[in-house]
Amino acid sequence: MGVNKKQVRVGLIGYKFMGKAHSNAYRNLPFFFDTEAVPVMQAIAGRDEQGVKQAAEKMGWASYETDWRRLVEREDIDLVDIGTPNNVHAEMAIAAAKAGKHILCEKPLTMTVEESKKVLEAVQEAGVVHMISHNFRFSPAVQFAKKLISEGRLGKIYHIRATYLQDWIMDPAFPLVWRLQKEVSGSGAHGDLAAHIIDLARFLVGEFKEVIGLMETFIKERPIASSSEGLSARGNMEEKGLVEVDDASAFLARFENDAIGTFEATRFAGGNRNGNRFEINGEKGSIRWDLENMNNLEVFFVDDEPGLQGFRTINCTEQHHPFAGAYWPDGHIIGYEHTFINMMTELMKGITCGYSPSPNFEDGLRNQIVLEAVEKSVQDKRWTKIEEILPVASGVEK
Structure with a gap:
């Protein structure tokens, strides 16, 4: 690693499908891309100690935690990567923002527009870099x-x-x-x-x-x-x-x-x-x-x-x-795995320069608005305008 490289110490929550895809990307990014910031695989978290320990050893993480909150609180973590089921995205992202960590979150951003709004407000208030993992953009x-x-x-x-x-x-x-x-x-x-x-x-x-x-x-x-x-x-x-x-x-x-x-x-x-x-x-x-x-x-x-x-x-x-x-x-x-490497290359650039690469949490909120507009149209059996969902969402312009 070059002497002028900025280390971004990553804490990943989740170690199965997306955990594997993200881990592979962090490991291989420096091999293919010469970015000013490089990821360091600092810690991985999961509830099953045996499973997360094995994952840490196999995928190359320096340490592991069985409580995601301990990972978020660690001073040696700069970026929190959320690769868990959807129902905990909001809680984890808000906690990471309050701890001053940059955040990468798997899609969808949250379960609801209301949750997505709160998450976006949290990262904006904290001033941290944020990105949502829509990797297919990066083919x-x-x-x-x-x-x-x-x-x-x-x-x-x-x-x-x-x-x-x-x-x-x-x-x-x-x-x-x-x-x-x-x-x-x-x-x-x-x-x-x-x-x-x-x-x-x-x-x-x-x-x-x-x-x-x-x-x-x-x-x-x-x-x-x-x-x-x-x-x-x-x-x-x-x-x-x-x-x-x-x-x-x-x-x-x-x-x-x-x-x-x-x-x-x-x-x-x-x-x-x-x-x-x-x-x-x-x-x-x-x-x-x-x-x-692809x-x-x-x-x-x-x-x-x-x-x-x-x-x-x-x-x-x-x-x-x-x-x-x-x-x-x-x-x-x-292949498929390279879309994640490309995405995380943009994330490293954002962390270096202090901006949130697209797709970021505003995109996540906008996507959630469309998802909910479709659900509302199904319930109401009619065309639903996006602006009907927008009033409950902050951080986006009509």
Whole structure:
């Protein structure tokens, strides 16, 4: 480590799926990116001492805690990374802000708009750097899509159609894991998957104006979970609990810039393991992206020569594609894990320069507003304007 490098001592809360993804990013960031600030894997926290101890040893953390509060209070922690279920995000983030720590939080930011408002107020009052983990923004292909749109290459945007399709809970015998428990997750596919495509839409197209949606729960009861790891779990078929969250959500949207959108999030799309996809159509062209083929961006321009028109495939691994130049020679593809490295590179820049990189907690609040507007539209069976949710939210402008 260079003598002029600023060390950012990280405390990570949670050590399973997202804990693994974040740990990998902290370990590998200095290898690929030459940032003025570098993460130091200081401590990891989890309730199960045996599990968190093993995770610390395997993933390279210097120490561990079994109480997240002790981690937040430690003087040798500069950045608190929250990789836990949704129901504790707000409490942990507010505590970390009051302790003067910078914060990275997994999505969705909180369970409700009201909670998100309080979290945003806490980090603004504390003056700490904050970021929300919407890692898909940081695929080089998505960043290149943003560049094309910002440069006007697609002209006025007409449409976005976005889907996030999975199938991992289609079996009725799949247990009632925390993602299917309303008191822990807040919502189902809507808050887990639609949160990502809402963030991508705001990043690429702009702010939402109004929405109308529907939500459905296909399996009403499931076995109580006895253990879980990542997206797999075991359960007891003799004991069942009610599923109180959605299995699928779908909604239409109008944007402030007059674009329209269709959005679908489900865990019941058989054959789709992780189908995060979007297509954006403008007056001058279109773009398509698919997470399962994440290095490629499909691009179409209306002024291409007749007879040769059609979508071209751009492999976004060349030196002039965002972030790609830090990795391998052109055409040598990167993967899911690198989106986290790219994201945390921006976080290190923010900590160095004293700003909160986007997506930050204001983005998290805005995303939560859209999520709740869709839920309200389902309840009321009508179009719901974003401004109907905005009055309870501070920190964002209408």
